[in-house]
Amino acid sequence: MEELYRKIPCRESQLNDLFNLFGDYDEPLPCSLFLSGNMGTGKTLCLTSVLRYLGYKHVIIDCIECYTIKIICETILCGLNTTEIDIKCESILDFTNAINRINLNITQYQPVVLIFDRAERLRSMDQSIISAFLRLRELCNLNICTVFVTHLVYDSFYFKMGVREPIKIYFSNYNKEELFKIIFLNKESFTHHILKSHDVDYDVKIELEKPELFANFLNAFLSVFYRPCRDLIELQYMARVNFVKYCEPIIKNEIQSQDLSKLWRHISPILKTSLELLYLRLSSTQLSNPSPGKENSDNIESYNFESTLKEELTCTKTFAQSFELPYYAKFLLIAAYLASYNPPKEDKRLFMKNHGKQRKRLQQVKAKAKINEKLNTQLGPKVFTLDRLLAIFYAILEEKIGLTSNLLAQIATLVELKLIAGSKEIDLDTAKYKCIVGYDFISAVAQTVSFNVRKYLYDFM
Amino acid sequence: MVVSGENTVSVQIKLIRKYLKLKIMEDNVTFRSNSSHHQERAHVYDLIKRSIANGESHSALMIGPRGCGKTTLVNSVLSQISKEVDVENDAIIVKLNGLIHHDDKVALKSITAQMKLENVVGDRVFGTFAENLSFLLSCLQSGADRQCRSMVFILEEFDMFCHSGRTQTLLYNLFDITHSKQAPMCVLGITNRIDVMELLEKRVKSRFSHRHIYLFPYEDLEAEARGNKPKSPLECCKQILVFLLSVPISLAGDKVDVVKKKTGRSKKKSISNEQPSELEEDLLPDEVVKRCNINMEQFKALDSDFLNDWNSHVQSLLDDERVVDSLEKMCYYTVNEQIFRNILFQIVSKLGTNKPYIDATDLVSIIDKTVTPEHRVMLLQSLSILELSLVIAMKHGMEIFDGQPMNFEMILHRYTKFANANSSTQTVPRPVILKAFEHLQALEIVLPVKSTDSIYNAADTTASRVQKEYKLYTLAVPIEDINEAVKNFKALPTEISHWYNNSVD
Numbered sequence: 008m009e010e011l012y013r014k015i016p017c018r019e020s021q022l023n024d025l026f027n028l029f030g031d032y033d034e035p036l037p038c039s040l041f042l043s044g045n046m047g048t049g050k051t052l053c054l055t056s057v058l059r060y061l062g063y064k065h066v067i068i069d070c071i072e073c074y075t076i077k078i079i080c081e082t083i084l085c086g087l088n089t090t091e092i093d094i095k096c097e098s099i100l101d102f103t104n105a106i107n108r109i110n111l112n113i114t115q116y117q118p119v120v121l122i123f124d125r126a127e128r129l130r131s132m133d134q135s136i137i138s139a140f141l142r143l144r145e146l147c148n149l150n151i152c153t154v155f156v157t158h159l160v161y162d163s164f165y166f167k168m169g170v171r172e173p174i175k176i177y178f179s180n181y182n183k184e185e186l187f188k189i190i191f192l193n194k195e196s197f198t199h200h201i202l203k204s205h206d207v208d209y210d211v212k213i214e215l216e217k218p219e220l221f222a223n224f225l226n227a228f229l230s231v232f233y234r235p236c237r238d239l240i241e242l243q244y245m246a247r248v249n250f251v252k253y254c255e256p257i258i259k260n261e262i263q264s265q266d267l268s269k270l271w272r273h274i275s276p277i278l279k280t281s282l283e284l285l286y287l288r289l290s291s292t293q294l295s296n297p298s299p300g301k302e303n304s305d306n307i308e309s310y311n312f313e314s315t316l317k318e319e320l321t322c323t324k325t326f327a328q329s330f331e332l333p334y335y336a337k338f339l340l341i342a343a344y345l346a347s348y349n350p351p352k353e354d355k356r357l358f359m360k361n362h363g364k365q366r367k368r369l370q371q372v373k374a375k376a377k378i379n380e381k382l383n384t385q386l387g388p389k390v391f392t393l394d395r396l397l398a399i400f401y402a403i404l405e406e407k408i409g410l411t412s413n414l415l416a417q418i419a420t421l422v423e424l425k426l427i428a429g430s431k432e433i434d435l436d437t438a439k440y441k442c443i444v445g446y447d448f449i450s451a452v453a454q455t456v457s458f459n460v461r462k463y464l465y466d467f468m
Numbered sequence: 469m470v471v472s473g474e475n476t477v478s479v480q481i482k483l484i485r486k487y488l489k490l491k492i493m494e495d496n497v498t499f500r501s502n503s504s505h506h507q508e509r510a511h512v513y514d515l516i517k518r519s520i521a522n523g524e525s526h527s528a529l530m531i532g533p534r535g536c537g538k539t540t541l542v543n544s545v546l547s548q549i550s551k552e553v554d555v556e557n558d559a560i561i562v563k564l565n566g567l568i569h570h571d572d573k574v575a576l577k578s579i580t581a582q583m584k585l586e587n588v589v590g591d592r593v594f595g596t597f598a599e600n601l602s603f604l605l606s607c608l609q610s611g612a613d614r615q616c617r618s619m620v621f622i623l624e625e626f627d628m629f630c631h632s633g634r635t636q637t638l639l640y641n642l643f644d645i646t647h648s649k650q651a652p653m654c655v656l657g658i659t660n661r662i663d664v665m666e667l668l669e670k671r672v673k674s675r676f677s678h679r680h681i682y683l684f685p686y687e688d689l690e691a692e693a694r695g696n697k698p699k700s701p702l703e704c705c706k707q708i709l710v711f712l713l714s715v716p717i718s719l720a721g722d723k724v725d726v727v728k729k730k731t732g733r734s735k736k737k738s739i740s741n742e743q744p745s746e747l748e749e750d751l752l753p754d755e756v757v758k759r760c761n762i763n764m765e766q767f768k769a770l771d772s773d774f775l776n777d778w779n780s781h782v783q784s785l786l787d788d789e790r791v792v793d794s795l796e797k798m799c800y801y802t803v804n805e806q807i808f809r810n811i812l813f814q815i816v817s818k819l820g821t822n823k824p825y826i827d828a829t830d831l832v833s834i835i836d837k838t839v840t841p842e843h844r845v846m847l848l849q850s851l852s853i854l855e856l857s858l859v860i861a862m863k864h865g866m867e868i869f870d871g872q873p874m875n876f877e878m879i880l881h882r883y884t885k886f887a888n889a890n891s892s893t894q895t896v897p898r899p900v901i902l903k904a905f906e907h908l909q910a911l912e913i914v915l916p917v918k919s920t921d922s923i924y925n926a927a928d929t930t931a932s933r934v935q936k937e938y939k940l941y942t943l944a945v946p947i948e949d950i951n952e953a954v955k956n957f958k959a960l961p962t963e964i965s966h967w968y969n970n971s972v973d
Contacts, residue, residue, distance in 0.1 A: 027817040034486050035493040035760070037813055043843060045850040045911070099568045100578060135628065139567040145496070145539075146565060148759055160843040163912050171534075172807050174814060177843050180850035182958065235854040235896055235904070283896060286903040385877040387938030443935055447898075 036152035044178025070128035347388035358402035499544035519654035532683030535804030566628025626657035630667035643675035848953035
């Protein structure tokens with residue numbers, strides 16, 4: 008018991024609740040429990056370790072895997088008795104019958120717990136299923152308890168007719184100190200991770216294994232990361248990545264491990280940059296293969312990686328360049344973007360040389376300022392016809408080229424690359440298109456052909 | 469017998485805990501003598517008794533909100549009848565639950581099984597539902613040694629049998645038989661929908677006897693008829709509390725010490741004068757004991773003195789002002805007895821060697837947690853600062869545009885406006901913000917428009933052609949909850965709370 012509490016820190020009250028509710032082996036279980044709380048707050052961990060400690064018979068049903076009632080029932084029955092191999096179960100009725108048959112084999116009042124993990128998925132099935140599982144205890148003669156584990160609050164389960172209310176337990180988020188405590192528990196694995204990838208001298212190894220070093224790192228780390236991210240899993244992952252960086256100068260004997268301020272100066276820019284990679288999970292294999300032509304220097308410094316990586320992400324520039332589109336295709340794409348985000352009636356003003364002067368009336372200016380929120384770039388792309396696309400294309404292209412089949416094939420290529428969404432229409436007159444790339448992408452493309460997109464966007468006029 | 473030593477106390481408390489848990493969770497048979505539904509119970513009893521003993525046919529509907537004791541009432545009637553007449557040979561009781569048997573085919577299969585006619589039916593193929601059912605009934609008439617056995621159908625969640633769209637074949641046939649002389653049959657529907665009659669087909673409705681039995685919690689027809697004022701919900705709650713938490717003295721096995729036991733009883737009487745019915749405590753009904761496979765012998769180890777202490781302790785709980793206050797609070801929120809039982813179960817499960825008595829503060833906190841769970845506020849508070857900022861940005865945007873739905877770009881626009889104005893906020897790139905927004909989506913704090921269901925079963929038929937940045941969302945949490953969450957957010961940066969309060973610009 009002590010061990011369990013030590014292994015799962017900061018969840019004492021929830022563990023106590025669970026232990027109390029499950030009680031002793033020969034006592035009746037509650038009808039149903041409902042565990043909710045944000046992702047990564049230890050709901051499933053607490054539940055399964057309590058049940059394993061108590062030694063109760065339990066079956067865990069992941070509602071993503073078990074997406075129909077048939078699979079759910081068969082999984083439960085398989086989990087409950089290993090002797091019967093051929094289990095067929097089509098509906099809840101078969102299930103209750105089968106479970107009552109199990110009851111005949113069980114002589115005493117044995118507790119059985121069914122755990123529905125990610126129970127929010129149950130809502131997509133028939134309503135009667137979750138209601139039936141909520142009162143499963145009444146429907147069969149077993150000492151059975153159903154536990155629903157989900158990240159949603161109970162109110163998000165809209166029951167039309169009301170159900171038998173479960174007992175609800177809430178798992179609150181860990182705060183900063185608790186996160187520190189939990190990540191600190193795994194410090195061995197962190198240092199082990201470093202020692203595996205680097206071969207270090209003995210005395211450096213001693214230094215690295217000091218808990219103070221890791222504690223210092225963790226403090227610095229959490230001070231940066233706690234604000235945008237509270238997800239334990241993500242934080243643990245980011246800490247692992249960054250701890251390697253933190254220790255690098257120590258391994259290279261550039262900074263003494265006691266020199267905290269120097270280490271902080273070393274790590275803070277790294278943390279800042281890796282903050283921008285939060286949740287994105289760029290694996291290290293991707294790191295070692297930067298796009299060709301980008302890596303010109305031989306020395307692979309961590310700084311360099313960070314900066315290139317940052318570039319790769321923040322402006323989607325390399326992503327845009329990685330397509331290596333032909334010259335005209337780039338213009339076609341830009342034209343498509345402009346067609347999607349400009350109102351058609353403004354085309355004349357935007358793209359014609361002699362469009363006449365438009366008087367800006369005060370009222371108009373005001374109206375425009377007011378609907379700042381409803382900019383075209385914010386409302387999403389509109390559809391356009393092929394005619395309009397080609398008209399804009401010729402307007403923004405300075406040289407004169409003929410309309411060849413090659414050019415039209417380029418449009419098909421853009422659709423194929425999912426840069427433009429197009430209907431499968433063969434008739435070119437009725438085909439409607441839509442540009443589905445963002446502004447960042449387009450401006451990166453436009454830069455390569457030295458074209459100013461902003462100049463032609465109605466929103467920015 | 470004197471309770472001595474830690475060990476004995478722990479044994480005693482464990483037995484009490486087990487007994488109370490059994491009583492709270494498993495006992496759905498005992499009809500409380502102080503309950504207010506005596507008239508209704510007599511009615512149901514009369515119906516079932518008549519159809520079993522006299523071979524009459526009846527149909528009735530029991531209507532009442534959840535957790536007001538409909539099933540318990542029926543169970544207690546059945547158990548009483550089973551003691552009085554030979555149910556085994558005279559009647560067949562078929563229980564169907566709308567949650568399981570809402571499909572007619574499934575229901576019929578279950579009826580066959582409950583009538584123990586699987587062998588007779590065998591591989592026979594029937595043309596219609598009615599044919600099948602009448603075959604089953606004819607089996608009863610000819611096959612059994614008696615002339616005819618009565619049937620009692622108990623349909624729980626009756627509204628689930630009235631499926632709209634499909635025909636109500638099962639109900640039609642059941643009600644039809646109550647009018648024919650084929651077999652004596654009693655059909656009793658239990659539901660919590662007051663509009664259940666509107667769900668019935670015309671042909672079903674015309675065959676139903678229109679006998680409604682309404683059950684409302686804490687409503688006492690008898691008392692009203694006598695001109696008395698009905699008991700307040702609080703009084704009922706107190707009675708339930710005492711009833712469910714007290715342990716019958718007769719459970720204790722130490723009959724040797726009769727004198728002592730008697731004094732114990734009298735002592736108790738002095739305490740609980742105003743509840744005389746409470747003394748005739750009944751043990752767990754036999755059905756429950758049998759179903760749970762428990763050995764009642766083990767409770768013989770209980771000490772009567774200890775039980776007396778315990779019962780007076782339960783009584784004394786009601787004198788505690790905090791307990792009474794929170795019970796009253798609970799009565800304002802819910803009258804569902806199942807919820808109350810859940811609360812009591814949680815309290816009982818907290819008992820242990822180092823906590824041999826019920827703590828009033830525990831009771832208060834559990835009631836608070838159950839009736840006013842602030843889970844949504846807590847969920848909002850568990851968000852990271854970035855996610856909360858997005859929620860605030862969305863709230864502001866919806867205030868400006870009169871609750872029109874927003875897409876990610878609009879929210880991002882508002883957020884960046886705020887972030888640029890405050891240099892102290894750490895800026896994060898767009899993909900990270902998008903991820904945070906998707907997290908909000910997964911938690912269903914924001915919901916996509918047009919599909920009120922969750923993101924998982926939204927088949928995306930309407931919005932499939934829109935990129936995710938431009939999909940429209942609405943805020944799915946009430947403004948009050950956000951207010952509450954922001955007010956009590958731990959370590960919230962001041963500029964955010966300032967931004968929240970000085971909203972619209």
